Amino acid sequence: MATEQDSSYAQGFGQVSRTAGLIFRYLLLAATMFGIVTLAVLLVYVANDAIQPLTADAGWHLTFFLTLVLPTILVGGALYRRNREALKLGGMVVGALLVSLMFSGGVAIVFIDIIPPLTGFSYAVGLVVAVAGTVLLTKYERQIPFTARVAATGLLFFLSLFGVPGYFHSIPELVQKAPVVPTDWIILTLVLGGVTALVVGQYIARVREDNKAGLAAGASALVLTALGAIVGPLVGIDANALVVVTAVSFVPTAAYAGGSVITREELKPGLVFAATVIVGALVGAVAVDALGFAGPQAWTDWQFLTSSHSGSAENAGLYPAIGGSILLMVTVAALSFPLGVGAAVYLEEYAPDNRFTRFIDVNISNLAGVPSVVYGLLGLGVFVTYLGQATGTVLIGGATLALLILPIVIISSREAIRSVPNDMRQASYGMGATRWQTVRNVVLPEAFPGILTGTILALGRAIGETAPLIMIGAPNVLFNLPTELSSKVSAMPLQVYAWSSLFASEDFYTKAVPAGVVVLLAVLLAMNSIAIVLRNKYESET
Amino acid sequence: MxxxxxxxxxxxxxxxxxxxxxxxxxxxxxxxxxxxxxxxxxxxxxxxxxKFFSLTAPLMGVAGETANLVDFLTGTTWQIHSKEFGVMALISATLMVTFGSAIIALPLGVATAIYLSEYASPQARSLLKPALEILAGVPTVVYGFFALIYITPALRVVFPDIGTFNMLSASIVVGIMIIPMVASISEDAMSAVPDELRQAGYGMGATKFDVSTGIVVPAALSGIFSSFILALSRAIGETMAVTVAAGAQAKFLNPLNPASYLEGALPMTAAMVQLLTGDITGGGLAYRSLFAIGLVLFVITLIMNIISDFVARRYREVY
Known part of the structure; x- marks a missing residue:
């Protein structure tokens, strides 16, 4: 018996069958690809329904093939063989332009339609005054005790932003009542263009290591933004809208492209690639217009993005839902970012190793597993029933979603904080820094990119959530843009749900819903790509 | 320290x-x-x-209609209008989605994890991992729409008498949704298996297939098991996909009978959304039933999370 077995082993030795291993390997690969391929097929279907590329004229496809696709392939192919890094930069510039265009659309909704420019401007002035006062106070840091300084800062912000009714006008009030107020486009240029100029100027000053160059770059950014208002009416675009798009999209993209080329000369060919794509798309658009070729009958079109719900799928639009999603995101970010980072800092930097800390720890990981619909119940029960808030407002929607993503923000922030090397902390303590000084000057700046990545990914989760919003009573149909924290809110996924359930019909299934899904996925894709780019940059730096 | x-x-x-x-x-x-x-x-x-149950309502000082706790937990009919609150009808539908998605997600997830941790080149990994993350990042309401509009008609080719709303399509999309969860947690567990164990296997003349299935998977079993429970808990709590795709009619179905997957039913989460979209007034019996379902759902997912945590801690092989 034993000898038989031995001989069989000896015979098999040296010629192990590879079939089983190979089959196994390809089975594993197939299993890995199953979900990805299924989703890809579904995405192709929904994109086809939403955009209907086949309804365009053949000439339309041919024109764009000649002006956009062919040059892109040629230039891209040449760069791919010679200078892959440059091609990567070119791709990044095009991607940055697309993402920032989408972002500038959101900014335009907020700063033109939701907050009237004058109101925004008056609060910006109030904020600037308060911040200037605070900076002045820090000059006398040594003379004034800390508690008095905190109280004074709080009072300063309160007085300048809200005033005391009847006694003391707040600065926003004074600005709004001023006899001469700047027009909308000047305000937008000053506020948005000013912020852009500041950021761009600092960025250029850093890469050129030259403060004058930074100043020049900042000034030209401001001038370019103002130019948007002058050029806009000439080409038939609203001046305010073009100012926002210039300040938020064009100028930062140009600064990014210029800055990368300044630091690394050899990447210059990448800009040729970016120019090929952008010019190709513009030339193609002008050409099909001139030649009279009809484009695809897309359901995701300008009309869909700018109109509100309608009983017929052709006229239905997503505008109030887009505005609602933006306001929700702002509220969620404003609530969950400080709270989540604060909790992470406490657990990583302050918490003693005791039972309560361990309890918080277990508690957070369990909260991350609570179904979103239960968070919706929490919002309904606590905010609506017990605190007596109105149902379905921006504030309680944002607060509920913020609670939902808080555990995710805490967990990812903790990971980012934990990855800060301990040596840096000890160096800071060794210099005599207190715990808060170490957190503020060492830990948070080091961990910031990681925290930001985690927060953006968590916000991406929040923007796709529907169930909590339904539970807190957000309306299924909303015709007006929410303008305040207390107005009723809709959101993109909620509108998609309403169309696919309450207005269920073949028309909505094939027109409005796919169009809404495509917009929602495009926004998510933009957010995730920002997070992934941030993460890659951060990982390659450390 | x-x-x-x-x-x-x-x-x-x-x-x-x-x-x-x-x-x-x-x-x-x-x-x-x-x-x-x-x-x-x-x-x-x-x-x-x-406040919902007649057993406890007097303690809360609530008068008016209440429901019997035993009827709630054992009843198999869920009819708001006739005041029949049998949560078993909802639990059976939730169980079906959980079973159905488990059949898809558990084997595929583990296979994905083995491929990523043992076979894939670093380049393939850097492409596949973000692609898998996208699977988990698509909003669930979009998955529900996909199930309703694209998957159900495709399934009708194979099963001609499948309903417009059915558990099969809902299970498929929920399964796809939770693959990344199984895969990433299992892969973490497999990557934590020390290389010495693999090399010892190769030294004995084992093939890669033998090492993967005979050494890595058994060594990472606790992590794999905990990923299963977490993913199933996620499937139980999944709301919008089943709300859109699984239907609106509460029905008690046998989760182990394959034919019942062709019918629509009402899982717990979908029932909660349905209660809210219908016009119920605050304080009514239907409103309170919402919290009763919520409590059942919360307790089930909490227990599963705790078990998963316990398994991961208790049975982890320490190297």
């Missing part, structure tokens, strides 16, 4: 300065908020749900 003490020593003199006190209390309050959240969820669900 020693660094902790060192830091405490270095900051002891300043720790009660007003600025330190202020910042420390702010951070503490942020961390304590998570405890407050949990307590509010538990407190809210228990108080509201106890």
């Amino acid at each position: 020693s660094t902790d003490d060192l830091e405490a020593d270095l900051t002891r003199n300043t720790e009660n300065a007003p600025r330190e006190l202020l910042t420390r209390s702010f951070f503490f309050l942020c961390a304590a908020l998570s405890v407050v959240t949990t307590l509010s969820i538990v407190g809210l669900l228990i108080t509201e749900a106890s």
Whole structure:
């Protein structure tokens, strides 16, 4: 018996069958690809329904093939063989332009339609005054005790932003009542263009290591933004809208492209690639217009993005839902970012190793597993029933979603904080820094990119959530843009749900819903790509 | 531990300065908020749900209609209009989605994890992992729409008598949705298996297939098991996909009977959304039933999370 077995082993030795291993390997690969391929097929279907590329004229496809696709392939192919890094930069510039265009659309909704420019401007002035006062106070840091300084800062912000009714006008009030107020486009240029100029100027000053160059770059950014208002009416675009798009999209993209080329000369060919794509798309658009070729009958079109719900799928639009999603995101970010980072800092930097800390720890990981619909119940029960808030407002929607993503923000922030090397902390303590000084000057700046990545990914989760919003009573149909924290809110996924359930019909299934899904996925894709780019940059730096 | 003490020593003199006190209390309050959240969820669900049952309603000082606890837990008919609250009808539908998605997600997820941790080149990994993350990142309402509009018609080719709303399509999309969860947690567990074990296997003449299935998977079993439970808990709590795709008619179906997957039913989460979209008034019996279902759902997912945590801790092989 034993000898038989031995001989069989000896015979098999040296010629192990590879079939089983190979089959196994390809089975594993197939299993890995199953979900990805299924989703890809579904995405192709929904994109086809939403955009209907086949309804365009053949000439339309041919024109764009000649002006956009062919040059892109040629230039891209040449760069791919010679200078892959440059091609990567070119791709990044095009991607940055697309993402920032989408972002500038959101900014335009907020700063033109939701907050009237004058109101925004008056609060910006109030904020600037308060911040200037605070900076002045820090000059006398040594003379004034800390508690008095905190109280004074709080009072300063309160007085300048809200005033005391009847006694003391707040600065926003004074600005709004001023006899001469700047027009909308000047305000937008000053506020948005000013912020852009500041950021761009600092960025250029850093890469050129030259403060004058930074100043020049900042000034030209401001001038370019103002130019948007002058050029806009000439080409038939609203001046305010073009100012926002210039300040938020064009100028930062140009600064990014210029800055990368300044630091690394050899990447210059990448800009040729970016120019090929952008010019190709513009030339193609002008050409099909001139030649009279009809484009695809897309359901995701300008009309869909700018109109509100309608009983017929052709006229239905997503505008109030887009505005609602933006306001929700702002509220969620404003609530969950400080709270989540604060909790992470406490657990990583302050918490003693005791039972309560361990309890918080277990508690957070369990909260991350609570179904979103239960968070919706929490919002309904606590905010609506017990605190007596109105149902379905921006504030309680944002607060509920913020609670939902808080555990995710805490967990990812903790990971980012934990990855800060301990040596840096000890160096800071060794210099005599207190715990808060170490957190503020060492830990948070080091961990910031990681925290930001985690927060953006968590916000991406929040923007796709529907169930909590339904539970807190957000309306299924909303015709007006929410303008305040207390107005009723809709959101993109909620509108998609309403169309696919309450207005269920073949028309909505094939027109409005796919169009809404495509917009929602495009926004998510933009957010995730920002997070992934941030993460890659951060990982390659450390 | 020693660094902790060192830091405490270095900051002891300043720790009660007003600025330190202020910042420390702010951070503490942020961390304590998570405890407050949990307590509010538990407190809210228990108080509201106890107003629903005739057994506990008098304790809460609630008069009016109530439901019998035993009928709620064992009843198999869910009819709001005729005041029949049998949660078993909803649980059976939730179980079906869980079973159905498990059949898809567990084998595929583990296979994905084995491929990523043992076979894939670093380049393939760097492409496949973000692609898998996208699967988990698509909003669930979009998955529901996909199931309703694209998957159900495709399934009708194979099963001609499948309903417009059916459990099969819902299970498929929920399964696809939770693959990344199984895959990433299992892969973490497999990557944690030390290379010495693999090399010992190769030294004995084992093939890659033998090493993967005979050494890595058994060594990572606790992690794989905990990923299963977490993913299933996610499937149970999944809301929008099943709300859109699984239907609106509560029905008691046998989860083990394959034919019942062609019918539509109403899982717990979908029932909650349906209760809210219908016009129920605050304080009514239907409103309170919402919290009773919520409590059942919360308890089930909490128990599963705790089991998963326990398995991962207790049975982890320490190398």
